[in-house]
Amino acid sequence: MADEDARPHPHIYLRSNGARQGYTAHQGGGDGGGGPPQRNRADHANALTQALTQVVQQGETILANREANVAAGTKGFYIEFTLPEAQADIVDKLENRRGKFPIELVNVRAADAGQVFATVFVPEKQKDYYLKKVAAYRDEDSVKEKIREDGTVEEVRKPKNQLLVASIETARLAVARSFYTDQPDLFPAPGQAAWWEIWLRKGTRPAFDTAALALELGVREHSLEFAEREVVIARSTPEQLGRVVAHTDSVAEIRLARDTPSFFMGMHGAEQRAWSADLAGRLVPCADDAPAVCLLDSGTTMGHALIAPYLNAADQQAFDAGWSVEDSSNQVHGGHGTQMSGTALYGDLMEVLDGNGPVEVRHRLESVKILPDHGANDPDLYGAITAQSIARAEIVAPNRPRAICLAITSFGDHWRGRPSSWSAKLDAITFGRDEVQRFMAVAAGNIGGQIVAADYPTRNDTMPIENPAQAWNVLTVGAFTERTVITDPAFAGWSALGLAGDIMPRSRTSVSWHREWPLKPDVVFEGGNIGHDPATGNGDHVDDLALLTTYRITAERPFTTTGDTSAATALAARMGAQILAEKPALWPETVRGxxxxxxxxxxxxxxxxxxxxxxxLLRRYGFGVPSLARALGSLDHDVTIVAEEMLVPFKMKSGKAVTDELAVHALPWPRETLLALGEAQVQLRITLSYFIEPNPGERGLSRRHVYASHGLRFDLKHADEQLDVFLRRRTSEAGARPPARTAPDTGWTVGPQLRSRGSLHADIWEGMATELAARDAIIVYPTGGWWRENVAQGHVGEAVRYSLIASIRAAPGAELYAEVKAQIVPEVIIEA
Known part of the structure; x- marks a missing residue:
């Protein structure tokens, strides 16, 4: 089913298509776990009492010897607990958030030999809390009554606090290393100063600042604030950090600061001045309020004849007011922003240079330089820099729709999918608690250094996506290639290394990520190819295999070539702006979807x-290669329906947070046409796109502290069940649960387990037309998140947005569109 160039019908955009109803998931059978480890009660209690007594004594000594100029915040100390990995899900029970002096879990770290470490802050007033818990475990029983099958009552006795105490292996006083959640082998040696990301407990920044000033730590200007953490960058030795830990209540987690962006260049020019002048004379300007691609890069070249028509002086800015806004750096990143500018405006310039007619570009350019022209790139909080740079563009044109392009990454092997401060900030920016949601395309990152032909494509799967492209809400962009022809005689005998239609040899993937993290990249765009030298077996840049774009030194030449995931990301942002040019009122969630x-x-x-x-397949290529034609238009036999909706995922009930609403989407399927098609194969594609609010910090093993604010899922009605049965299968509020289905729901390409990772869920169902005719309803329902688990943050009851997109595709000749459109009441169609 190939894509067609001409798609004459607009998609069908629905308003208020989702009918919101109460949602309570059916209770599962079983307790979900095997209970605490079996222990000798007296021996285990005595061992823990001895360990905790020593911890308390050491803590008292530290408190008694606090350095007056360093000490700040609530007096207390940190305890590091060791638990079996199988008990990691009970770490929340280490906390005691009630009362004036709460005990807080600050981080959870995996250890060797099947163990996890959990670190908590214990105020001095609570120093005996765990000793009391252990004493009760040793000396007291909890009693419950159990009714036997014969109706008699049996007393069931077990030690008090058994689940908590029996799950603890041992405890010790926490040290600086207890807060380190980065690669173990990179922890600096004693006395070695390093740049750190220091994750602070919310509200403790003044205490940290007091200690940092006294210890003369180098603290950088920028910081990031999340729901329960504030992140700062500081330079110190491990010993200095140990003193901060010992004398304040501020530290929750430490990581090495490595947000020093790497760029993907290797670009050679093609001097074509006459072409540039000809194209400049054929350009059709667009309005100042047209959608824009907002480039966060090395700046751009305003004087370039192909850039100036679409870039106002007010829209060319720099993060630092003292910097030049031009793309003028002599560092390795110099020129990158101008290259991205040409790609974001025109795609591959070769496609518009060869022609005589006018060239209409319906979107503009915004450029915010986020990289300095001079000086070393010390680690910094690029999350803060990114946020402030976007704000600069939005202040100039607050009502302009924009697609943000970030083709800059930092090395990310150490993340393997888990959030960083930068990626979490991107999730916060896109989520938009400031009531402005944003569409952002981010490069997956490139494999640097020498490319060896024999390693392709295996090496792509072992080189993980770089920071901050693991962000959940952004469109993460990888690169593929269709470019395989080399005509330059200088490369006679060479061939294209990447196969046509396959991954670009430098593009990174998430194949090596931990399975719980999102499927990335989301999509792939053209990123050029690499030439294969048969004499050496290595790969190298060849202009024939790259994309033509704008060059910053216009006096030398107007064009150069570009590629890799930088070019692919500029193409993705360009497509986002093109969609907004057609429908400027669409939500960013919908544009991504x-x-x-x-x-x-x-x-x-x-x-x-x-x-x-x-x-x-998904972690290498995402969902494949997008098509602007398919994103904007439908055909008679290929119909897309788009719904933008809201629901409230959680509410308070009987003092606890529970799920609140689901939404039922009745689909206006072309039933008569589908039934007439009989057993012919048809395709249904569903995409659910929403943004989560992040809550980062290395406590991901704890349910209370999950990263995402909430989750959403979709479920499709089966052909052999009525709508009321479909509802009862999902929510107990619709009635008694129907019998479990015995037949599996076959026909899905991805499947419900795999597609549920992250905040973007897409899948394809294929089957008979007669079956699809009756699969005419989709339920969107919530799953857990930190909004539900951490009620104190006050987000229970908030509504969330989502976009639901569904397409039916049959063989050419089927008349689906007219029957669907006829069922739609005119006033429910969004004229976005």
């Missing part, structure tokens, strides 16, 4: 599924 919904795997990608498996 339409791009992903329009994507398809190439034949080369599909051919690899058998060898690498479905998860690796």
């Amino acid at each position: 339409l791009i992903v919904h329009s994507a398809e795997w190439t034949p080369a990608m599909r051919a690899n599924q058998g060898a690498i498996g479905k998860p690796a």
